Amino acid sequence: MHIRIRPGHGWTALNPRVLWAHRELLYFLIWRDLKVRYAQTALGAAWAVLQPLSMMLVFTVLFSRLSGVPSSRVPYPLFAYAALLPWTFVSNATSHGAYSLVGSAHMLTKVYFPRVLIPIAAVLSCLVDLLLGLTMLAPLMAFYRAAPGWHLLWLPLAIAFATVVALGAGIWIAAVNVKYRDVRFALPFVIQLWLFASPVFYSADQLPERWRWIAGVNPMAAPIAAFRASLLALPIDAGLLWTGAATTLLLLTGAAFTFRRIERSFADIV
Amino acid sequence: MTPMIAVRGLGKQYRLRGRRAAYATLRESIMGSLARRGSAAQADRVFWALRDVSVDVAPGEVVGVIGRNGAGKSTLLKVLSRITEPSEGEVDLYGRAGCLLEVGTGFHGELSGRDNIYLSGAVLGMKRREIARKFDSIVAFAEVAAFLDTPIKHYSSGMTMRLAFSVAAHLDPEILIIDEVLAVGDAAFQRKCMGKMEDAARQGRTILFVSHNMAAVRSLCRRVLVLEGGRVVMDGEVDAGINRYLGAASGSGANQVDVSTVDRPNGHGGLLFERIALATATDRAVTAAGGGLDLEIDVRVETAVNDVEFSIAIDTPEGVRLSECASSVALGRIARLEPGAYRLRCGIAGHLLNPGCYLLSMIARSGSRVIDDVLRAMPFEVEWQRAGAPAGREDLQGLVRLDSAWSAPEPIGD
Numbered sequence: 001m002h003i004r005i006r007p008g009h010g011w012t013a014l015n016p017r018v019l020w021a022h023r024e025l026l027y028f029l030i031w032r033d034l035k036v037r038y039a040q041t042a043l044g045a046a047w048a049v050l051q052p053l054s055m056m057l058v059f060t061v062l063f064s065r066l067s068g069v070p071s072s073r074v075p076y077p078l079f080a081y082a083a084l085l086p087w088t089f090v091s092n093a094t095s096h097g098a099y100s101l102v103g104s105a106h107m108l109t110k111v112y113f114p115r116v117l118i119p120i121a122a123v124l125s126c127l128v129d130l131l132l133g134l135t136m137l138a139p140l141m142a143f144y145r146a147a148p149g150w151h152l153l154w155l156p157l158a159i160a161f162a163t164v165v166a167l168g169a170g171i172w173i174a175a176v177n178v179k180y181r182d183v184r185f186a187l188p189f190v191i192q193l194w195l196f197a198s199p200v201f202y203s204a205d206q207l208p209e210r211w212r213w214i215a216g217v218n219p220m221a222a223p224i225a226a227f228r229a230s231l232l233a234l235p236i237d238a239g240l241l242w243t244g245a246a247t248t249l250l251l252l253t254g255a256a257f258t259f260r261r262i263e264r265s266f267a268d269i270v
Numbered sequence: 271m272t273p274m275i276a277v278r279g280l281g282k283q284y285r286l287r288g289r290r291a292a293y294a295t296l297r298e299s300i301m302g303s304l305a306r307r308g309s310a311a312q313a314d315r316v317f318w319a320l321r322d323v324s325v326d327v328a329p330g331e332v333v334g335v336i337g338r339n340g341a342g343k344s345t346l347l348k349v350l351s352r353i354t355e356p357s358e359g360e361v362d363l364y365g366r367a368g369c370l371l372e373v374g375t376g377f378h379g380e381l382s383g384r385d386n387i388y389l390s391g392a393v394l395g396m397k398r399r400e401i402a403r404k405f406d407s408i409v410a411f412a413e414v415a416a417f418l419d420t421p422i423k424h425y426s427s428g429m430t431m432r433l434a435f436s437v438a439a440h441l442d443p444e445i446l447i448i449d450e451v452l453a454v455g456d457a458a459f460q461r462k463c464m465g466k467m468e469d470a471a472r473q474g475r476t477i478l479f480v481s482h483n484m485a486a487v488r489s490l491c492r493r494v495l496v497l498e499g500g501r502v503v504m505d506g507e508v509d510a511g512i513n514r515y516l517g518a519a520s521g522s523g524a525n526q527v528d529v530s531t532v533d534r535p536n537g538h539g540g541l542l543f544e545r546i547a548l549a550t551a552t553d554r555a556v557t558a559a560g561g562g563l564d565l566e567i568d569v570r571v572e573t574a575v576n577d578v579e580f581s582i583a584i585d586t587p588e589g590v591r592l593s594e595c596a597s598s599v600a601l602g603r604i605a606r607l608e609p610g611a612y613r614l615r616c617g618i619a620g621h622l623l624n625p626g627c628y629l630l631s632m633i634a635r636s637g638s639r640v641i642d643d644v645l646r647a648m649p650f651e652v653e654w655q656r657a658g659a660p661a662g663r664e665d666l667q668g669l670v671r672l673d674s675a676w677s678a679p680e681p682i683g684d
Binding site: 001002003004005006007008024025027028029032035036039040106107108109110111112113264265266267268 | 284348349350351352353354355356357358359360361362363364365366367369371372375376378380381385388389392393394395397398421444
């Protein structure tokens with residue numbers, strides 16, 4: 001075994017082979033995040049379901065009953081819940097990821113491992129909450145007598161899509177937060193704005209058909225549409241999906257670049 | 271033989287900003303880049319925490335790294351353990367490296383002892399199967415078997431420390447990089463840690479050991495690097511290196527030092543210290559805690575001097591003067607010393623110094639004028655030895671042990 005340490009040695013930390021070699025550590029970090037998150041909580045993992053569920057109730061009253069937002073012929077609570085699942089996941093994962101590196105400062109300055117594992121673990125630990133939230137969908141759909149179709153087979157892809165978006169946002173902001181603590185103040189309200197800019201309580205279908213692809217510029221739009229398509233058998237706009245994929249790829253590349261650039265000085269400035 | 275660690279021209283540079291902010295804010299950064307465009311902004315001051323460090327460490331070598339605070343020891347370890355990138359030069363590590371810059375890295379208070387063993391083990395670079403295999407041995411060494419399922423936030427700090435060191439001690443890397451881990455925990459635990467590290471050294475592991483504890487460096491290492499201002503100023507034998515670090519005038523850890531040839535920057539006035547010797551059990555300058563210091567000092571008087579007083583001062587390596595013991599207290603001033611060679615004895619009462627490293631200085635005055643002084647003439651260590659140990663625990667804090675009388679608690683009544 002031979003390790004060479006030199007100034008600014010390229011991309012090693014984001015090298016998939018290096019990440020694969022540390023998969024066990026990643027597993028332990030995810031497991032730690034989960035255990036710590038629900039330690040000393042009375043309701044424990046029920047929070048994973050309560051969050052999107054209560055949002056669904058608020059949205060139903062506000063937007064369906066009071067404002068009459070159309071929900072593409074699906075009962076509005078289902079329509080909202082199918083979008084709230086990926087939204088809750090991505091927004092929680094982004095903020096967990098954002099604070100993860102700064103919160104692990106004691107580790108960053110004392111031991112070496114690929115730093116990117118920390119935001120990745122933070123994001124993936126939120127994925128477990130998403131899976132818990134999904135189980136709540138079964139009684140909801142039974143209540144509204146909505147049976148899932150073969151589209152359900154697309155669900156893993158929709159989840160993967162949302163995960164990549166969450167990874168991109170989480171890793172990017174985590175790195176920026178190490179250098180600029182402004183993130184702590186900006187992030188909560190940026191996430192709020194992001195919620196309103198994303199088709200969570202409304203649908204991108206409200207745009208004219210030839211402009212729908214533009215909605216994909218928001219990387220959250222495509223995963224939400226994909227969730228609705230697979231869970232509720234709603235149609236999905238191909239243009240939106242493609243723009244979404246392109247933006248997400250851009251997001252992930254940007255995250256990797258930023259992370260690598262700032263990573264060099266993590267231990268010195270965290 | 272190929273080295274285990276090869277360091278070539280290593281340097282680490284830090285930028286000191288005008289306003290030293292630990293981290294920037296977005297606004298400062300934007301304004302800063304605008305300003306730089308506008309004028310040739312004042313260059314940030316550059317500070318080399320490490321410079322031109324080149325060292326080869328052979329397999330099985332145990333090397334101590336010593337130096338004052340800020341000499342670059344920690345930076346060197348951080349670069350070697352890949353926590354921070356170097357600014358120049360390169361390092362080759364030919365083996366799995368385990369770094370212990372802190373005991374308890376990766377511990378989380380909310381998790382149980384069992385969970386923390388796995389987590390900390392994984393963070394330090396162990397595979398899950400490896401941790402499972404060593405689990406029982408880790409628990410046994412740490413003596414926490416009864417509390418394995420308790421969150422460690424309820425542990426005493428001693429227990430946490432034992433558990434943390436135990437995980438780290440089972441790392442079994444080919445290269446072990448250790449920073450001051452021994453500076454924590456109670457005395458018994460420190461001895462246990464030292465034993466574990468001596469085992470590692472005996473098993474032929476390559477060890478890089480940073481410490482302020484000269485006794486530990488002496489017993490563990492066969493070679494030391496002395497760092498000063500980010501550079502290696504000495505690389506070689508342990509005794510010489512330690513003396514260099516302590517700023518000792520001369521000597522090699524022996525219990526007597528010939529100081530007649532030591533430089534006298536202040537000049538001298540007719541009287542010269544020639545030799546100082548400390549009565550010890552062996553020929554090394556190591557005394558047992560609780561015992562006194564018995565010193566023998568030889569002086570040569572070249573021209574007659576009047577109104578003379580001799581002093582022995584005890585300093586810490588950090589430059590704190592613990593005490594000055596003057597001959598005039600017992601003898602009064604010596605009216606006149608004719609030319610010739612003299613021997614003085616000085617006994618300093620025991621039960622005073624805590625275990626550690628100290629330095630003896632010699633001063634001679636005529637009237638109030640210093641006629642000769644040899645500062646930091648002889649370093650010596652005070653060791654805790656079972657036989658003749660003073661009352662009280664080994665790990666009582668502080669530099670000195672003051673005698674204290676206590677009465678048993680009595681009810682105060684109304």
